[in-house]
Structures are given as C-alpha cells and as structure tokens.
Amino acid sequence: MKVLWVLPAALVLIACSAAEPNTSPTPAPAATSTVATAPRASATTARPSTTPTPKATNKPKPHPISVQALINKKYDGHNLKLGRLLADYGAYKRYVITYRGDGLKISGVMNVPDGKGPFPVLVLNHGYIDPDTYFPGQGMPREHDYLARHGYVVLHTDYRGHASSDNDPNVDYELRLPYAVDTINAVKAVKSSKLPFLDKDRIGWLGRSMGGGVTLTALVVQPGLVDAAVIYASVSSMAADNWKQFYRPSEDRSRTNRRIARTYGLPDKSPEFWRAASPRPYFDRITEPVLVHHGTADDTCPIRWSDATVKALKAAGKDVTFVRYRGEGHTFERQWQRSIERTVAFYDKHLE
Numbered sequence: 001m002k003v004l005w006v007l008p009a010a011l012v013l014i015a016c017s018a019a020e021p022n023t024s025p026t027p028a029p030a031a032t033s034t035v036a037t038a039p040r041a042s043a044t045t046a047r048p049s050t051t052p053t054p055k056a057t058n059k060p061k062p063h064p065i066s067v068q069a070l071i072n073k074k075y076d077g078h079n080l081k082l083g084r085l086l087a088d089y090g091a092y093k094r095y096v097i098t099y100r101g102d103g104l105k106i107s108g109v110m111n112v113p114d115g116k117g118p119f120p121v122l123v124l125n126h127g128y129i130d131p132d133t134y135f136p137g138q139g140m141p142r143e144h145d146y147l148a149r150h151g152y153v154v155l156h157t158d159y160r161g162h163a164s165s166d167n168d169p170n171v172d173y174e175l176r177l178p179y180a181v182d183t184i185n186a187v188k189a190v191k192s193s194k195l196p197f198l199d200k201d202r203i204g205w206l207g208r209s210m211g212g213g214v215t216l217t218a219l220v221v222q223p224g225l226v227d228a229a230v231i232y233a234s235v236s237s238m239a240a241d242n243w244k245q246f247y248r249p250s251e252d253r254s255r256t257n258r259r260i261a262r263t264y265g266l267p268d269k270s271p272e273f274w275r276a277a278s279p280r281p282y283f284d285r286i287t288e289p290v291l292v293h294h295g296t297a298d299d300t301c302p303i304r305w306s307d308a309t310v311k312a313l314k315a316a317g318k319d320v321t322f323v324r325y326r327g328e329g330h331t332f333e334r335q336w337q338r339s340i341e342r343t344v345a346f347y348d349k350h351l352e
Contacts, residue, residue, distance in 0.1 A: 065174050065264065066276040070181065070221045071285075077101035077188030082110065082195060090114075092148035096136060097155065098164070101185025102178075107164035108157040108186070109137030111148035112197055120202035120351045122147055123186045123226075124156045125179070125218075127209030127233075128246075136163040140208055142336060143343075147206075150344050153198060157186045159214075172256050175239055175277050176210070180217040187225050202351040205229040206343070209301055209330070213237065213279070216309070219290070220282035228350035230291045230343050233298055233330050236305040237280035237312065240267035245301075280312050289319040291346045293339045295328025321346070 062068035083096035086109065097110045113119050126139030137144070137156045147154050159179045160168040171178050183205065191200045203226045207215030212234025219229055235242050243260075244267065247253045260266060267274045275281055290313065294306040306322065313320040323342060325335045332339055 063264070063273060063276060065177060066273075067177070067217060067220060067279060067282055068276060070177060070217070071282075073181070073221075075101065075181070075184050075188050075222070077185030077190075078192050080189040080193040080195065089145070089148075094137075094144075099186060099189035101189065102181050104160055104166040104168070104182075105164075106157060106160060106166070106182050106185070107136055107162075108155060109144075110156070111144055111154040113148055113151050113153065115151075117153075117197035118199035119151055119153045119197055120199050120204070120347070121153045121155060121190050122204050122206055122347070123183055123190070124154060125183050125205065125207035125211030125214040126156065126159075127211050129162075131161045134158070134162045138163075139211075140206075143206065143208075143340065146340050147344070152347070155186060155190065157183055159183075172253065173259055175243075176214075177217065177277065179210075179214045180221060183214055184218050184222050184225065187222075203227060204347055204351055206231075207234065208232040210235055212301075213242065216279040219288060220279045220285045223285050223287040226288060228289050228291075228347060230293070230346060232293045232332065232339070233295065233301050234292070234306055234309065235301050237278060237283075237309040238275070239277040240271070240274040241305060243267060243274070280309065283312050283316040283318060286313070286316070286318050289346075289350050290321070291343065292320065292322045293325065293332070293342075294322075295325040295330065295332060295335075297327050298330045300330040 062072065078100055080099040081097060083098060086094040086096060088094075092111045092113045095110050095112065097108050098105055099108075100106070124140055124143065129138055136158055140156065144154050144156060158165045159171075159182050160166060161171055165182075168178055187203055187205075190198055190203060193200075205215045205218065205226050206229070207213070209232070212231035213236070215229050215231050216234070216237050218225075236245075247257055250257075257266075261269075264270055264273050292306050292310055294301075294303045296303050303324065310320055310322040323339070325332070325339065328335050
C-alpha cells in the first residue's frame, strides 16, 4: 500500500506541501439601434439602405493559463469507482478509488466509516510531493484517520501525474492550475456517483500547503460546489509569490523556468499574466465559509501569505476564520490536535 504526497502547481513547490495560483473582460458596449427609412419603390431595383449594421463584439478569450480560463471551462467528473480494500481499521475501511474527468483517469484513496450512512464527504487536496516518489493517498495521514473516525468519508485525490493517475507533462508549466481541475472533478464525481454511503448534499474541501492554493483556486472557479473549506499552512493566493519561493531557486525547474520566461514571461516582466493566474483577484466569487490554519514559525509557506489571503477575503466580505498557532511550523507537530478539533467542529457546523 502506498502513501500520498503531491506537488503543487508550477508555482508552488519544493518543501511546501504547497499551492499556486484577473482581469475581467470589459463589458461589450450596448448596441445602438438605428431606424432605417424604407427606400422608395422604383421601377428598377430598390436602393439598399446605407445604414451600417452594428457589429457584434466578442469578448476577448482569456489566456489558457489563467483562473478565468478555468472559470469558463466545463467540468465532467464522473465514474467514481470503489476499488480494492486496502485496510480495515475497525472504525472505517480504506479503499483504492478512481474517477474520470477532463479526459483523464485520476486515482486516489477513500476512507469509509463503518455504519449505515450516508456520510458527509471531504475531498482532500495534498501538498507538494515529488510525483516520482509519490504513492497513492500519500500525505495527510493524520487527517485521513481522524476525520474518518469522526464520521466523514475522506476522498484523497492523486492529482494528474501522481500514482496511478494519467499523466500531464505540462502541469508545472501551467502553474499547476490543472490540479484544481482534478479536485473539482472529484467533487463532481461524488455528486454523480450512485455509491449509497456518500451524502452528495454535504461536501467539503480540505487543502494543505500547495493543496491550500489548489483549494482556493477551486473555490473561486466553482462557487457553490461544496459547503465549506479548510486550509492548512497554505501557499500564497498570488502565483508570483509561489514562483519566487519555490521555482526561482530550484535547479530542477530551470528548464520549466526558461520555458515560462520565453512564452508568457516571469513575474517582473508580465505582472498582469501572473495576477490572472492567481485566485486572490477572484475572491469576490467565493460563497463558502473558509477556515484558515497557519503557524507563526512556518518557514516553508510564511504566515504573511495567509495574513494577506485572509485580509483579501475579508475585504471581499467573505466568511473566513483565521487561527494563528504561535511557534508552530509547517507540519503542525505540536498543535495539530487543537487544529483538527477546530476543523471537525467547523465541518460539523457547516455540513449539517
């Protein structure tokens, strides 16, 4: 049996189990209606009207690597299949799962509580783990166990390119935005599933590090899809921050960085592109309550990132709760129990 940790979008990488990353098109001007006078009848041919026909204005297409492109995208998550039993832990059973979406097969694991159900569902978005070493369901083992023991189905998705999921060789170049597609399709697959133990009306997201950024992106792309979201030690909600923290100093990503510089430009050269690839400019779209956990001593994803994210959410009038953990690092070693108890209370309230 394999464990799971995943790599965040092209911006969010390295040590952070981390994440990634607006310009709304200008509305088309209202068409002016013109009344043309009918031409006089003539023994010959009637003269055509010289009144110009108003031309339809087309909205410019967003850059394909942008949050707006994800907003415009159609999502087709389906065919959620329960695979072989991995383990029986008494209070719950752990299975391999697969689902389909965006033309890909995505793998993962699912913890199913014992009992009649149906149970509320939490879709987990893990942080960065090297895809070359990642195994199914890797990442957040404490959360898997605790949440299942408290009556939640836990669906941990292996993003594309991880474990048995189909590959996408461009995902880093696309700033890992496609990971948001995978988690949105996971929720869609739950909602279209006929598995009787899944409560399709009570679903939440939980993301850690890079997965926090994945979760924020998914929230702005598909408002109303879930009921609540929790993020731990998240990457920045601005893509440029993540690139500077995780990509710029990485020797392993030098080829991807050169390709980025050559095509759409690095942050200092193309700030509008990087802003459009970030969830923060779209926070006005979020409709779900959000709980944010972050440690003050996190040197992988600095707490100032969550400070800025929460400030922007509040400025947009969103329901956000921010809990700071004094002296806690990125992995939440000392105060994890307090954080998970708060998390369950939050889900119990909003997924009732």
